[in-house]
Amino acid sequence: MIVFATAVWGCQDDSPPDFVLGDGGSDSDTDADSDGDTDTDADTDADSDTDSDTGPSSPITWGKTTSHEVYGAHTDVKLMGGITHDVDDMMVRRLYYHASNPGILSVAVYVGGALDNAAGATRITEAHNISASAGWNEIDVPDVALPKSSVAWIGWAKDDGGAYTLCSYSSADSGDFQSERGRYTIDGTEFYGGGNALPETVGAGSFVGDYWHDVYLEYEIVE
Numbered sequence: 001m002i003v004f005a006t007a008v009w010g011c012q013d014d015s016p017p018d019f020v021l022g023d024g025g026s027d028s029d030t031d032a033d034s035d036g037d038t039d040t041d042a043d044t045d046a047d048s049d050t051d052s053d054t055g056p057s058s059p060i061t062w063g064k065t066t067s068h069e070v071y072g073a074h075t076d077v078k079l080m081g082g083i084t085h086d087v088d089d090m091m092v093r094r095l096y097y098h099a100s101n102p103g104i105l106s107v108a109v110y111v112g113g114a115l116d117n118a119a120g121a122t123r124i125t126e127a128h129n130i131s132a133s134a135g136w137n138e139i140d141v142p143d144v145a146l147p148k149s150s151v152a153w154i155g156w157a158k159d160d161g162g163a164y165t166l167c168s169y170s171s172a173d174s175g176d177f178q179s180e181r182g183r184y185t186i187d188g189t190e191f192y193g194g195g196n197a198l199p200e201t202v203g204a205g206s207f208v209g210d211y212w213h214d215v216y217l218e219y220e221i222v223e
């Protein structure tokens with residue numbers, strides 16, 4: 001399998017995350033070489049070129065990629081939804097979650113349902129019992145194909161008192177998520193917590209408040 005590009009769907013920051021879960025952090029600083037050029041790849045030399053065998057690897061995202069400082073206390077299962085990009089061969093690699101403070105977190109990607117009702121959407125990948133830190137968290141999930149031009153959702157839950165998701169009250173900040181509706185809450189999931197995998201299928205629920213949360217996914221285009 002040859003990777004041609006990397007992509008992201010969800011809510012993400014204007015700048016790369018400050019750290020990566022599991023490896024102690026990622027370096028997103030740009031370094032200048034002796035000719036005054038800059039190189040944003042912290043893992044390569046300043047003069048290194050993109051490998052012609054794998055093609056470009058610029059990140060592609062889906063979701064909300066801007067950072068905001070508003071948050072609410074919630075422990076039930078929430079989701080943000082929208083229509084995926086009209087691109088073939090998307091492969092989800094990881095999720096990003098913007099937390100106000102540390103806590104235990106569970107995340108997932110769902111496909112299906114309708115923009116006005118997430119019920120019936122099916123989980124396609126997930127990660128749980130994650131020790132989230134304050135700020136942007138990069139979370140590896142099992143790779144999975146993401147269908148193009150389809151209704152999809154990013155869901156999450158966290159333990160009481162930790163890892164509140166930062167968000168915006170304005171639909172102008174919706175990113176790739178639908179602007180008509182904010183977050184969806186699944187009924188009967190109060191105190192669900194981050195130690196459990198999110199439900200395999202989204203249950204009945206409702207859109208509660210105009211909140212567009214800082215979550216997104218990253219995918220690669222593969223052959």
